[in-house]
Amino acid sequence: MTGTRTTRLDNLVVIDTADTQMVVDIGHGIPHIVHFGDPLGLGTTTDDQAAFAALLTRARGPASLAVSAPASVCPEAAAGWPGRPGLRGHRPDGSGAAPQFAPAGLEIDDAAISVTATDETAALTLVTHLELMPSSIRIRLELHNDGDTHYQVEDLTVTVPVPSRADELMRLAGRWALEFQTRRHEWSGGTLSFDNRRGRTSHDRVSALFVGEAGFDHNHGDVWGFALGWSGSATTSAEVLSDGRRVVQMGALLSSGDISLAPGETFSTPWLECAASSRGLNGVSQAFHASIRSQPTHPRVDQPRPVALNTWEAVYFAHDLDTLRDLAAEAAAVGCERFVLDDGWFHGRRDDRRGLGDWWVDADVWPNGLAPLIDHVTGLGMEFGIWVEPEMVNRDSELYRAHPEWVLADDPDDAPVGRHQLVLDLTRAEVREYLFDRLDTLLATHEIAFMKWDMNRDHVAVDRRSSGSMHGQVTSLYALWDRLRAAHPTVEFESCSSGGGRADFEILRRAERIWTSDTNDALERQRIQHGCSLLFPPEVMGAHIGPPTSHTSGRTHSLGFRAATAFFGHLGVEWNLLSATEKDRDRLAEVIATHKRFRRLLHGGTVWRLDLDDDHTLAHMVVDADRRSALLSYSRLTQSEFTVPPPIRLVGLDPDQRYRLEVVPLGGRPRGLAEVQVEWLESGLTAPGRLLETVGLPAPLLHPENAVVVSIVAC
Numbered sequence: 001m002t003g004t005r006t007t008r009l010d011n012l013v014v015i016d017t018a019d020t021q022m023v024v025d026i027g028h029g030i031p032h033i034v035h036f037g038d039p040l041g042l043g044t045t046t047d048d049q050a051a052f053a054a055l056l057t058r059a060r061g062p063a064s065l066a067v068s069a070p071a072s073v074c075p076e077a078a079a080g081w082p083g084r085p086g087l088r089g090h091r092p093d094g095s096g097a098a099p100q101f102a103p104a105g106l107e108i109d110d111a112a113i114s115v116t117a118t119d120e121t122a123a124l125t126l127v128t129h130l131e132l133m134p135s136s137i138r139i140r141l142e143l144h145n146d147g148d149t150h151y152q153v154e155d156l157t158v159t160v161p162v163p164s165r166a167d168e169l170m171r172l173a174g175r176w177a178l179e180f181q182t183r184r185h186e187w188s189g190g191t192l193s194f195d196n197r198r199g200r201t202s203h204d205r206v207s208a209l210f211v212g213e214a215g216f217d218h219n220h221g222d223v224w225g226f227a228l229g230w231s232g233s234a235t236t237s238a239e240v241l242s243d244g245r246r247v248v249q250m251g252a253l254l255s256s257g258d259i260s261l262a263p264g265e266t267f268s269t270p271w272l273e274c275a276a277s278s279r280g281l282n283g284v285s286q287a288f289h290a291s292i293r294s295q296p297t298h299p300r301v302d303q304p305r306p307v308a309l310n311t312w313e314a315v316y317f318a319h320d321l322d323t324l325r326d327l328a329a330e331a332a333a334v335g336c337e338r339f340v341l342d343d344g345w346f347h348g349r350r351d352d353r354r355g356l357g358d359w360w361v362d363a364d365v366w367p368n369g370l371a372p373l374i375d376h377v378t379g380l381g382m383e384f385g386i387w388v389e390p391e392m393v394n395r396d397s398e399l400y401r402a403h404p405e406w407v408l409a410d411d412p413d414d415a416p417v418g419r420h421q422l423v424l425d426l427t428r429a430e431v432r433e434y435l436f437d438r439l440d441t442l443l444a445t446h447e448i449a450f451m452k453w454d455m456n457r458d459h460v461a462v463d464r465r466s467s468g469s470m471h472g473q474v475t476s477l478y479a480l481w482d483r484l485r486a487a488h489p490t491v492e493f494e495s496c497s498s499g500g501g502r503a504d505f506e507i508l509r510r511a512e513r514i515w516t517s518d519t520n521d522a523l524e525r526q527r528i529q530h531g532c533s534l535l536f537p538p539e540v541m542g543a544h545i546g547p548p549t550s551h552t553s554g555r556t557h558s559l560g561f562r563a564a565t566a567f568f569g570h571l572g573v574e575w576n577l578l579s580a581t582e583k584d585r586d587r588l589a590e591v592i593a594t595h596k597r598f599r600r601l602l603h604g605g606t607v608w609r610l611d612l613d614d615d616h617t618l619a620h621m622v623v624d625a626d627r628r629s630a631l632l633s634y635s636r637l638t639q640s641e642f643t644v645p646p647p648i649r650l651v652g653l654d655p656d657q658r659y660r661l662e663v664v665p666l667g668g669r670p671r672g673l674a675e676v677q678v679e680w681l682e683s684g685l686t687a688p689g690r691l692l693e694t695v696g697l698p699a700p701l702l703h704p705e706n707a708v709v710v711s712i713v714a715c
Contacts, residue, residue: 004132005110009049013113014042018135019287020276023052025070029101029117030086031128032072033161036137037222037276061243071161071247073128074141076100083239084191084249087126087143088155096122096151123147134294135287136275138229142268145261153259157235157251158272162224164244168214170281171236172206172531177519177552179203179500180531187211187246191239195253199233199423199459199470201502207234208535209248210281218281218609219651225277225284226250227535229506230270232474233459258471273505281534282608282651289537289607292508297485298540299492299512301604305539305570306337306383307592308450313520313551314576317344317351319365323578325376330577332380334585335592338450338572339377340385345370348397353420356392357399359438374447385450385492386442390435391477392421392456399434406431408459408473418457426476427469436483443488453481453511455497481510494542500532513542513570520546520574521553522565523705526635529569530609530618538622539603543569545588547576557705559584559667561635563591564707567666568602568622568633571595587667594664598711601629608652616640617699621712623652627689628714631664636672636702647696650712653689657714661685661697664709674701681708686715 007014011027016039023035023042034056042048058068069079074086078100090097101117104125108114113130125144130137139158145151167187171194174181185192196205207230210216212223226248228234233253240246251269259267273291277283292298299305309331315323319341328339347362349355355362361369370386377384393400393407395417400407408425409415415422424431442448459470485493495507496515503514514536517528525543532541543566549556566572571592577585595602605622612619616638623630634648653659662684663669678698679685685697700708 004134006108006113006132008108009042012049013108015113015130015132015137017132017137017287018290019283020135022130022137024113024130026106026115027103028070028072029103030072030074030076030126031115032070036160036162036224036274038278058243064243068243071159071245073139073159074126074156075159075247083241083247084157084237086141086157086159086249087153089151089153091147091149091151093149096124096147099124101126118146124151131271133273133287134290136273136291138271138273138291140269140271142266143261144266145263148263150263151261152257153254153261153267155235155251155254156267156269157237157249158269159247159249160224160226160272160274161245161247162211163222164246165213165222166211166224166246168212168216169238170210172208172534174203174528176203176498176501177517178524178528179517180206180528180534182531186214187238187240189240191237193235193237195233195235197233197253198501199473200455200497201231201234201504201507203498203501205236207236207250207504209236209238209250210284210534211238211246211248216280217611219611220280222278223276223281223284224248225275225281225288227273227288227505228270229273229504229509230474231477231502231504231507233470252471252474255470258469270506285534285609286606288535292505292537292540295509297509297512299603301600304596304599305603307335307595308338308340308385308572309336309577310340310342310452310544310572310574312342312387313546313574317349319344321366321373324373326578327576328373328377328380328382330585331573332382334573334577334589335596336382336573338383338385340387340450340452341370341373342387342452343389343454345386354394354396356389356394356421357397357424359388359390359435359442370446378447383449384447385452386446386448387452387454388439388442389454389456390439390480391424391426393424394421416460421457423457423459423473425473426480427472432476432480435480439484440487443484443491448491450492450494452494452496452515455502457498478506478510485510500528503532503536508536508540513540515542516569519550519552520544520562521550521555522557522562523555523637524553525565526618526637529565530620533607533609533620537603538569538607541569542572543567544572544574545591546574558671559587559591560670561705561707563588563667564633564635564709567591567595567709568620568631570603590665591667594666598631598664601631605630606652610648610651612648613646614640614642617645619648621650621652627652627654627657630712632661632710632712633707634699634710635707636704638704644701645699648699649694649696650689650692653692653712654714655688655690655693657689658686659689659692659712660715661687662711664711666709670700670702670706670708672700672702672706677701
């Protein structure tokens, strides 16, 4: 992998990515990270290594153990680790509760490292895998049961130390229709934990954490970022020990009885993506984006992301062939390239109380099947897509009546429902086989290019008497999805879970897109997408232009603000164009044409969020690789205490290059109240990159819920 390498220095392994360096001590059994951040310039001489070792030597306080347990990637209680151990488990007789591992093997190449450690008494082997990504490093653990009895795993997490100057935390919180909200916490001592017990990645406790120097922002401060590649319940912990050491621990959250390793079996943690930057949050975020973009399933930049029309907010459950044909014709006329038929097409599905599980076309609504609509859509030059929610079942369905025992619950008839639905037990082979057969048949017998895979409810705790497990549910989901992708390699998938409830690095190894939020309210979407973009690049973030009045908030916005907001994602439309005015359809067509003109930049460029001295605005840029073109988004969200907002200091440009800045018209000009407005809003501006970064662009006076998009081109 370009820009990455590993170097062995006696008991140290130096891992270099494009922007950072990690130094790992492999001499004491389980490896421990002794540096993660800017490159140290550590040479290969013994003097350099001796100096580095001396700098790592810590004083020992009174009333402490003679040996300080290292903050390994899996800290051991038996070694005297006073914090949360990385592994907790036991055998039926209680043995193996505090293993202590010794070195047993090392495999190393330019892209990956595997360190093996064993405890012969506990009959366990632990393998640490470190994999180099373009600008980040990901870590996972494998625990092997070498004994002749079962080993019950209660907890297995990856631990990464961070320096003592990292004394502030930022996480992503929220709720349905208000995902990816940033929350900051002082980190002065003790433990802060954010466990997600919902069985999916979650809206309110995203499995990601950013730690850094107090006051770190988008473009300054040392920052470390961590993102767990896992689509189920998860545990996140940030702990400060009494000796001042700080660690971050993340992993799958295991329920009682989830993982009981039979002799010879192995349990693996999810991958933990780790990034570090001395350039603030943007450096970490860009490393995460580069990792996602390097995955085989990620859409290539030379394959434009199709602009879609999704039927949900246009017709909801009211499926009618003539109406949908007319809607498809309007979608094609404004420039849409994909038409997605959402919920309501399958057997008995007239509302959200029935039908889930019966994945065949409803003969009453579609007497001639879906072919007439699909033929019409493809005849208009668009791809056809479809919505499914395979993991769920309604009690009012043929599937439930035939197989209530397939529900992930001890008593299906008494299990709590969410959105009138229950969860199918995917750990059952017969359930996976049924779902694969239904979805495979659907894709094999129809010209479908895109599948929106939804999941609209939390899981609940599973009693050990049930055949399933919370952890096994997720791995079984992966197996089903992988099998379906292998059978239909040209079909593109979207991960949706009541909006952004299942957005993570691991699901993006199976889906080309995430549905960022169930709200298309542009004001809410501004902050949702701003937070989401810390982890995910624009091309995977579904962002739709909804109707003038949002169905989730009742708030009404201009087309200009809705378009400017959705512009910086994977653009779509979720609006009944049959009820739109001709003027609005014409303006929407212009917006889509403009998006296509900038699509390669938007979906392949580097994202820079801007630091503004005004909490009532948001701004970010997307800059191409050679820094000759960029797009700027500047949004006024609410009223400010300032009559004149502070300048917009641009980043990511070439300081020695001159640029021409011009407003990109998107569905109408932004509105604002000003005695004298900034000149560039009307006539553009030419300036050197250095001045745009140091002096800044004078901010326009905009009304709340208005945005301006600016094209920046080298001249």
